[in-house]
Amino acid sequence: MSSNTTAPPLSGVRVLDLSTLLPGPLGTLMLAEAGADVIKIERPGRGDEMRSYHPKLGDASANYAVLNRGKRAFAADLKNPADRDRVLDLAAGADVVVEQFRPGVAARLGLGYGHVRSRNPGVVYCSITGYGQEGPHAGRAGHDLNYLAETGLLGVVTDASGTPQLPVSVLADIAAGSYPAVVNILLALRRRDLTGTGCHLDISMAHNLQVLAYGYFAAHQGGGGWPRPGAEQLTGGSPRYQIYATSDGRHLAVAALEQKFWERLAQLIDLPEHLVDDDGQEDAVIAAVAERIGAHPAGHWRKVFDGEDVCTAVVATFDEAVDSGLVEPDRPERLTGPGFDVGTLRSPLDPAVRAQPGRLGYPALPPLPPEVDPLWTSPGDRR
Structure with a gap:
């Protein structure tokens, strides 16, 4: 800290x-x-x-x-x-x-x-x-x-x-x-x-x-139905929220839900004008987008989308994620100001946080004298 x-x-x-x-x-x-x-x-x-x-x-x-x-x-x-x-x-x-x-x-x-x-x-x-x-x-x-x-x-x-x-x-x-x-x-x-x-x-x-199913419950309460496997907007039914294969066996994660992102993505991949309006022709648009993305390797698409707001990314390996700085498996800590990030794990490799990750060094609990609790009478006692 x-x-x-x-x-x-x-x-x-x-x-x-x-x-x-x-x-x-x-x-x-x-x-x-x-x-x-x-x-x-x-x-x-x-x-x-x-x-x-x-x-x-x-x-x-x-x-x-x-x-x-x-x-x-x-x-x-x-x-x-x-x-x-x-x-x-x-x-x-x-x-x-x-x-x-x-x-x-x-x-x-x-x-x-x-x-x-x-x-x-x-x-x-x-x-x-x-x-x-x-x-x-x-x-x-x-x-x-x-x-x-x-x-x-x-x-x-x-x-x-x-x-x-x-x-x-x-x-x-x-x-x-x-x-x-x-x-x-x-x-x-x-x-x-x-x-x-x-x-x-x-x-x-x-x-x-x-x-985690909040959207499905909302849809059920609003329309009476339950999600159709692979057919809803976020489960595979929309070309705007989909995983597409590249020519070199990698994949792109497309999440261009908003219209401005979708229209820009369509321009960058040269999607035919009549397919930009995907409403009612989702399967045809998915096939067309898959064909265009599948024509080039992942490196090509990285360059095309660099600096563009299209909510599209190459599916990274962990090595690539670490190189990008988004994943820091060995960092001692990320905090730089007065705050506490309980959702981010620090690395046990750092000596400052590797403090005895629970050694079973005791065959049983030590005895507890009436007024002394040895478990909390240590140099790091927080009383």
Whole structure:
């Protein structure tokens, strides 16, 4: 963080992280980046399963290091009453508790919202699940692809055979899990500032995907229909929002939705005048644009579109994205002024932010003397 900033906005906030893999750990990383003191509890021995992923960065996987740097990890067997009680002691002194068990599991372990609230009425207790705490799907197992499939999103963009494609990233985990968790935790902390009371946050990744489908719901409410796979403006039905192949096997991403961008694009690719008005002849225009773009390599189109406002770009490799400056995988930080960018990940390769990405250096939680909490009595203590 730049030297002219004030104290991080979450300085003094204590977070107990009982989650694993991606949604919860990414959410608590965002809180840690904003100054929160995050303690991560993992099972003894192997710890978080993500530690075992490849490639490695130090003792743990690179994925684990990215998501858990700056946190302090301790091993605890939550089925062991002694370890469970120590974790409950930590929860009693935390501002935020994040868990990612299936509904009912935390309560059976003795670490549910009711158990924590009885000792810490002001706690913000955040539960992240696939399908929510209640309802017919609540107890089911699932992953990102399942949530996308069951909410209708996966099927709206298909290939020529009508087959859905794998998404570019784990959209449900991040956009419907991590981000809603962080936003609602911050809102709950603000409400606690005003009222003194905490709450239980129910973050359902499947239900939160409705935000990504906002346009489809609006269309349904306005016209009664649902999106046709590959046929809507943003799902493949428009020549203005389409991916076209170049002659050298690369691709152009065209997003010239506004009329001024579309008309300029049509000029630059020499689209026949009678095809500029694409309304009602979308398939013919798509074919014509594909033919013209397919006649030249990607390098040609880069030069043609350089300096032009046509909302069209070559689909980049990661190497090209890094060279362009839009992606900075190894930067220590991007902030230059008084602000906090919790949506941009800093690199664990930088010594300043590689501070112990959760080594399981303890066979179990250390004992907690009555008036001493060793987990927060360290040189970096934020009390």
